[in-house]
Amino acid sequence: MPAKVKKSRKGPLPTGPPKLKTTAKSATKKKPRSKKRKESFKIFIFRVMKQVHPELTVSTRAMGIINSFVIDIFERLASEASKLAKLGRRATMSSRDIQTAVRLILPGELSKHAVSEGTKAVAKYTSGI
Template identity: 45%
Template sequence: MAEPTSSTSSVVETTTSTFSVERLCSEELKKTDVTGKKKARCCYHRHRCHRRYKASFVIYYHRLLKKIHHELRLSQKMIYILDSFVNDIFKCIASEAGCLAHKTNRSSISSRDIQAAVCLLLPGNLGKLTVIQATKALFRFSQSE
């Protein structure tokens, strides 16, 4: 068999590139409306797109720090690190509590599962102290209502 010469390979490359350019042009035409302006689309799905809510605790960091130290401020980098730390701990506690509920053949997570998950995840005496402080805060909150 004869190997393709450079002229035949360039013809193949030219036809493929023109095909892809034509395909891109036809896709661009589908995206334009009657006035010729591009349609504003957030994604390429047929269903309605919704912005995904990202849990953030940023406003609470400032409030808490203001109660403890009035003169201190947090940098943006510190806020980002603190927020990712809190989200990671939250996910770990939620997954551990879900596993505990699954092991006891229940479909819902109770407060007891969350307390057990906190005690399992946090090292040493820190888990027990956290549960005690959370119980006090919950008691004060229920008394204020």
């Protein structure tokens, strides 16, 4: 009986882990993208409305308009307070800068009420700490 002869491999030896065959189905399977988070004040607007008028409801369109209004006012106040802090050559905005920005941006009686409510909120916050 003739002896078995080993056949030698031609070419370089493979390195690394063996390659897996991919099918068309597994190649197209991807993780679903998560939705981009959209920040809004809608929840807080709704909570305040329910405190003031529990019997009322608000439509989605109206809530969107109120949310846009709040964001616009917030941006205006932040921008003005930032300018005031820069004029004073300070790196940090203070409650005084916010108060001055409110007086500059909001008209007449509305600014007075906003300042008094803001002062009351700051006092409540500092007493709670």
